Amino acid sequence: MNNYKLTIQYDGARYKGWQRLGNDDKTIQGKIENVLSELAGEKIEIIGSGRTDAGVHALAQIANFKMHKDSTEDEVMQYLNRYLPNDISVVDVSFVPDRFHARYNANDKTYLCKIWNEKYPHPFMRKYSMHVEDRLDIEKMRKASQYFLGTHDFTSYSNAKSKKKSMVREIYSLDIEENEGFIEIKVRGNGFLYNMVRKIVGTLIEVGLGEKDPTTIPTILESKERIQTGRMAEAEGLYLEKVGF
């Protein structure tokens, strides 16, 4: 039994997110499992480092799977890229020790949000960035970003359904830079709740537009009420950029 680690890029636009939903294959996990099961001649289950929401992209999602068949790394990579749709690419395959588990061993994740901040839409990146027409004040957004750093209960910043699981997460860094005309927001943390990145970015945009004062963020976090968070960033500008192990 070999344990394979996959590094995967995908354009999430057509999919209902990472996580397989029954036999529905309009998920990234579903598409990959179907192709791998064909290769393996047995039912294969892959373990992703975490879910990505519907529409969200990935630059380097990490997953692992085990199979009895003795394929080389190259064979697995070639088979996957031949039979997967063009909007999902496997950019690396490597053997890992039996104990490697893409979810349990993931230490941190970095999400990237690309914002196009011009009056006119970007013809080539319109499906891969969020378009904000009114000018954003980056300095204000940077000030606001400081309030998210560290360990917080992110109940207000999630649409997670479970009330039993802990909503406490730690944000290690939150950087806002201009890069080739785009405003790029990068947030790195030990884990993210359902919709959490999109809600944090949504608040930063409200601050950048002058609709919300940065100092309201601690109050929103303390309230633990979703109603207060307001705007949510569009999935099309959001990428899972990196998973740290």
Added chain:
Amino acid sequence: MNNYKLTIQYDGARYKGWQRLGNDDKTIQGKIENVLSELAGEKIEIIGSGRTDAGVHALAQIANFKMHKDSTEDEVMQYLNRYLPNDISVVDVSFVPDRFHARYNANDKTYLCKIWNEKYPHPFMRKYSMHVEDRLDIEKMRKASQYFLGTHDFTSYSNAKSKKKSMVREIYSLDIEENEGFIEIKVRGNGFLYNMVRKIVGTLIEVGLGEKDPTTIPTILESKERIQTGRMAEAEGLYLEKVGF
């Protein structure tokens, strides 16, 4: 009567190219003229610096048009971007002297071809680049590119129909660079015949794959026979990058 200069970006994928075909508005020119005619309350004709083929993109196509209505530059830009489809953006509008003519005054054009040279498709750039799976030898391609420089009769490198017009064009530069994982071919010349850039790039790719020797290029040029040119680059990786005046 004001004369307006437009700088236009477009994703050419959905269109039959720049040039208006009768009343068919599946062309870039057609789309823009329809919107401008609405604004002007008269039939507007725009003059592009040149045609782009079906599927070819533009980063900075230049065009001009005249209208009686006294709109400001900002008004024209806002109106166009509001009513044009999202894959065509006007990124600048400026008043120019009455004698400015986007086609007659264009001195040179630069085309950019983006090639993704990996085994797997690029999930985000698959519609905006050409995918070549087998490894290209850039040094060989650079050697081959030298044969295109200068003034030549490009009959063999065109699908132009007219036999009356001159097929002589001058290529000022042809550079091949690696940029963020893409191979970028930039060709600057005083003008390009129908399909000429795509045929030149096609030959460079054949050279890069070892299918053709660079030294055959002068023979192909001298033959003035289209049959010898071979492969043609895909339109989806091709951009009109710049027009010099």
